[in-house]
Amino acid sequence: MASDFAAARLNMVESQVRTNDVTDVRLHDAMRAIPRESLVLADKAYQAYADAAVEYAPDRYLLRPREVSKLLQALKPMAGERALAIAAPYAATVLETLGLSVERFDAEDLSAIPGANYDLIIVEGAVTRAPDSWLAALSLGGRLGVIEREGPTGKAALYTRAEDGVGRRTLFDAMAPVLKGFEPAEGFAF
Template sequence: MSTDFAAARLNMVESQIRTADVTDLPLQDALRVVARESVVPASKAYLAYADADIEYAPGRWLLRPREVGKLLQALKPREGETVLAIAAPYAAAVLEKMGLSVTRHDGEDLKTVPAGAYDVIVCEGAVAVAPKSWQDALAHGGRLGVVERTGPVGRAAIYLRAEDGVGRRAAFDASPPLLAGFEAETGFSF
């Protein structure tokens, strides 16, 4: 039995993306055509459009469709901008389809980022807190989107670089698995 991925993509946009108030039309258009099944192992392709966390490599996870849609919309990507996609193969493909110039960073040391000043930085896995190196890589007016999680439920955070530094706002609740190496540091509290 083969899966009709084109139909699954359309169903994902109609039942998981649009119902989550993702109203950005260029983003919806890109989500309708980018093959999510192409960024997961063939043995997990049948899960590509499910409302599920999918491990695409050891310790690396794709955000659920609703969560990646909401995160990308909150980042307000615009054609021609530069993007750093950290452990974010699906988000990278969607942003490329939208006309952004994407640098993919899926190497061993995700806390160290390639040199540059990026308009958009996105990460598909959860982290306890966004590393300072990620914030430092933002261009003036640049936005960083990541889910920060220290307990059972995380919050998507949007960081914005302005003239006086980097600000942060919470966007929505999400609970993706933590990226390997980005767990909360444990210690003593008094």
């Protein structure tokens, strides 16, 4: 069984990561080494390397390998940086493997994050829009990678703090389950 997972891990990197313009070999190496199946519910282990979001706790999901690898690459993680992984156990493990100091945050209220002055924040789940509390927790030059979604498809976004404020750039179309508490507000329609 372990060799099946090792083969699936290699296949994931070759078919879902590298083929989607993720060229950072440090990410390839980390993703080939991390047993993704150990981070999900035991009865979901067989789905760990599928091209799907996989439940790791009730109403919490690991991003698809394509999304998490593209988001990580856009964040340009560097060893020694301080990171916050919000509902992101797999991304946290990848960042730790790359030499970052990672604080994991997977509480009920994800908008009230601990601490501040993070060089990097990553979220494995979609939100309607990144909350101000997440943006305020970025250090100067800090980056936030998150998927924002109001309809069936989301957009991965990269936020960066500069001296004159926080800028936002859309990266790519992305699919991810919306995190509980970050669902779009129901609107009135005729």
